[in-house]
Amino acid sequence: MSKELSFKRHRRLRASDNLRALVRETHLHKEDLIYPIFVVEGEGVRNEVKSMPGVFHLSLDYLTEEMKEVESLGIKSVIVFGVPKEKDEVGTQAYCETGIVQKAIRQIKKDVPSLTIIADTCLCQYTSHGHCGVIKDGEVLNDESLKLLAETAVSQAKAGADIIAPSNMMDGFVAAIRQGLDVAGFVNTPIMSYAVKYASSFYGPFRDAAHSSPQFGDRKAYQMDPANRLEAIREADSDIEEGADFLIVKPALSYLDIMREIKNRHPVPVVAYNVSGEYSLVKAAAQNGWVNEKEIVLEKLTSMKRAGADLIITYFSKDVAKWLSE
Numbered sequence: 001m002s003k004e005l006s007f008k009r010h011r012r013l014r015a016s017d018n019l020r021a022l023v024r025e026t027h028l029h030k031e032d033l034i035y036p037i038f039v040v041e042g043e044g045v046r047n048e049v050k051s052m053p054g055v056f057h058l059s060l061d062y063l064t065e066e067m068k069e070v071e072s073l074g075i076k077s078v079i080v081f082g083v084p085k086e087k088d089e090v091g092t093q094a095y096c097e098t099g100i101v102q103k104a105i106r107q108i109k110k111d112v113p114s115l116t117i118i119a120d121t122c123l124c125q126y127t128s129h130g131h132c133g134v135i136k137d138g139e140v141l142n143d144e145s146l147k148l149l150a151e152t153a154v155s156q157a158k159a160g161a162d163i164i165a166p167s168n169m170m171d172g173f174v175a176a177i178r179q180g181l182d183v184a185g186f187v188n189t190p191i192m193s194y195a196v197k198y199a200s201s202f203y204g205p206f207r208d209a210a211h212s213s214p215q216f217g218d219r220k221a222y223q224m225d226p227a228n229r230l231e232a233i234r235e236a237d238s239d240i241e242e243g244a245d246f247l248i249v250k251p252a253l254s255y256l257d258i259m260r261e262i263k264n265r266h267p268v269p270v271v272a273y274n275v276s277g278e279y280s281l282v283k284a285a286a287q288n289g290w291v292n293e294k295e296i297v298l299e300k301l302t303s304m305k306r307a308g309a310d311l312i313i314t315y316f317s318k319d320v321a322k323w324l325s326e
């Protein structure tokens with residue numbers, strides 16, 4: 001080799017499996033995983049969501065068995081979404097003591113007490129119009145919605161929720177929920193805020209699963225514009241000021257730049273929401289044999305951690321927990 005040719009030998013550190021493991025910077029653990037579940041009313045329901053293979057609507061009689069499996073796989077936490085039978089203009093089933101979510105939370109707490117239960121706090125699954133707040137003259141009202149959100153959070157905490165995760169993107173929702181929880185005596189219940197939530201087409205399959213598509217218009221007047229970065233910083237900053245204990249960035253994959261920025265800025269646990277569309281795209285391609293599901297999922301989730309996520313909400317949690325034990 002000629003003398004003047006000078007370069008670095010990066011490949012030295014990639015020579016073997018063992019050496020690569022020694023210098024690996026990012027690790028995925030079972031403890032990072034949060035598993036989303038959809039609970040429905042009725043009995044004997046275990047229906048696969050069509051657009052999300054491997055994800056099920058579960059009635060309460062199937063719930064305990066499922067939660068025991070999740071726990072035995074080493075997953076520490078679930079996030080609970082309710083799919084109620086009855087919907088109305090003001091989302092009564094979201095904050096009703098006998099709502100499906102409140103019942104599910106009480107049951108999990110009793111039967112599998114070691115699981116950490118996160119309650120998704122929103123109105124869109126519970127309102128007849130499918131919007132995340134109260135509607136007047138075709139507009140989603142901000143301040144009028146806050147009261148109901150606080151009430152929803154308190155009812156979930158009373159049922160036994162360990163963490164409240166508000167996802168509706170009204171201004172002031174963290175402040176309103178913090179105050180509601182404190183007044184009701186839940187000063188120690190943390191808030192995992194969907195602080196940075198974009199108006200994304202990646203939520204399509206979830207809206208099938210949760211029956212929560214808006215019946216008119218879209219969510220662009222409250223969820224964020226995918227083109228914006230500074231707006232994400234403003235949202236995260238105000239949620240921290242209002243008392244958020246965790247910050248969620250959602251969706252995950254198209255927003256890893258935002259995840260890194262939020263992580264660098266705020267010394268709190270940051271959560272990636274690997275959303276339904278991100279799940280279903282992989283499932284569909286894998287079913288066609290076009291990608292290796294296991295490898296692609298582990299690569300995606302590792303990338304989220306590299307970008308700054310401490311925790312990941314993912315429909316792949318059970319698979320990942322199994323793969324990590326192999």
Ligand code: PBG
Binds near residue numbers: 120168206276277
């Ligand atoms: C409710 C909510 C949504 C998701 C989580 N909570 C849907 C939405 O905002 O339309 C999306 C989750 C996913 O796509 O996996 N507001």
